[in-house]
Amino acid sequence: MAGRKPKDRSSCQQTVPSAKSRSFWKFVDAVHPQPPERRITRQNKLLIDPAFRGAIGSENSAPAVQPTKIMKKAILLCTALLALPFPLQAAEDIIDTAKSTGTFNTLVAALDAADKTTMLKEKGPYTVFAPNDEAFAKLPAGTLENLLKPENKEKLGKILAYHVMSGKVMAADVKTMKAPTANGAELDIKVSKGGKVMVNDANVIKADVKASNGVIHVIDKVLMPPNA
Numbered sequence: 001m002a003g004r005k006p007k008d009r010s011s012c013q014q015t016v017p018s019a020k021s022r023s024f025w026k027f028v029d030a031v032h033p034q035p036p037e038r039r040i041t042r043q044n045k046l047l048i049d050p051a052f053r054g055a056i057g058s059e060n061s062a063p064a065v066q067p068t069k070i071m072k073k074a075i076l077l078c079t080a081l082l083a084l085p086f087p088l089q090a091a092e093d094i095i096d097t098a099k100s101t102g103t104f105n106t107l108v109a110a111l112d113a114a115d116k117t118t119m120l121k122e123k124g125p126y127t128v129f130a131p132n133d134e135a136f137a138k139l140p141a142g143t144l145e146n147l148l149k150p151e152n153k154e155k156l157g158k159i160l161a162y163h164v165m166s167g168k169v170m171a172a173d174v175k176t177m178k179a180p181t182a183n184g185a186e187l188d189i190k191v192s193k194g195g196k197v198m199v200n201d202a203n204v205i206k207a208d209v210k211a212s213n214g215v216i217h218v219i220d221k222v223l224m225p226p227n228a
Contacts, residue, residue, distance in 0.1 A: 006098035094120040094128055097211040103218075106136040106144070107160075113148050114157040118184075124213035125168035129187070129199050131222045139222055158183055162225040168214050171197070185225045199223065 032147045042096040095117055096106040107130055111117045120126060138142055147156045159184040169179075173195055179187045202221035209216035 006086045016073070062134045063102075092211060093213045094124075094216060096127060097209060097216060098130065101209070103132045104130055105132060110136075110144075110148065110156060110224065111160060114153055114160050115159050116157055117207060120164070122213065122215075124166075125166060126214035127165040127169040127218050128214065128216045129163045129165075129202070129204070129223065130203075130209075130216045131163070131219055134219050135202070138220075158225060161220070162187075162223050170215060171217070174207075181225075183225050183227075185227060187223070 010147065049083070092100060095108065095111070098108055100224075120128070146152060147159070162181050163177055163187060164182040165185065166182065174189060174191060176190050179189050181187055189202050192198075196219075199205070199217075199219055200221075200223055202219040202223060204217050205220050206218035
C-alpha cells in the first residue's frame with residue numbers, strides 16, 4: 001500500500017558474530033573445552049551459560065550459583081576441621097573441680113564454713129594438697145563436727161590454709177623441700193627414691209588433678225599445722 005512505512009525488523013534480527021569473534025571463541029573452546037550442555041556462546045553481547053538458570057535473555061537476571069568442586073572440597077575440609085578433637089584447657093577452677101570429682105564433699109563443706117571458697121576461685125595459681133572424704137573420716141570422733149562450728153571458724157580456716165601453696169607445682173616439679181603455705185607455716189615434703197611423695201605424714205595418692213587456676217594433689221590424711 002502506497003505511503004505505508006515499512007516495518008522495522010532490525011530488533012528481531014540476531015547479531016551475527018564476526019569471523020574474528022568466532023575465532024576467539026573457538027580458541028577458548030580449544031583451551032578450555034566444555035561439554036555440550038555447558039557450551040559458552042556469545043549472543044547480544046552476553047556470555048550465556050545454559051547451566052545458569054535465568055541468565056538467558058536478560059542482563060538483569062541473576063544466575064543461580066552452582067557449587068564447584070573446589071567449593072565442595074572447601075566445605076568438606078571445614079567440616080572435618082570442626083570435628084577434630086582439639087585439646088581444651090581446664091575450664092573449672094579448684095573449687096568446681098573438687099566438687100565435680102565427688103570425693104571432696106567434706107573438704108568443700110569445710111571451705112564454705114571457713115569462708116575460704118572465694119580464695120580458691122581467684123586467679124592464683126594455687127597448689128592444693130586436698131584430703132579426700134576418707135581422710136576426713138580418719139579424724140578422731142567429733143573433731144570435724146567441732147571444727148565446723150561457727151565459733152571455730154578461724155581455727156578451721158588456719159587448718160585449711162595449711163593445705164594451700166602459692167604457685168602451680170606439678171608432680172614432676174615436686175622435690176624434697178620445706179614449702180611455705182597460705183597459713184604461714186611450712187610443709188615438710190619428701191620424695192623417696194621410688195618417687196613416692198609424702199607431705200608431713202600424709203601420702204599423695206593421686207597427683208596432678210588440673211584446674212584452671214592451679215592443681216590438686218590428693219592426700220590420705222588431714223594436715224594439722226603446728227600453730228593449730
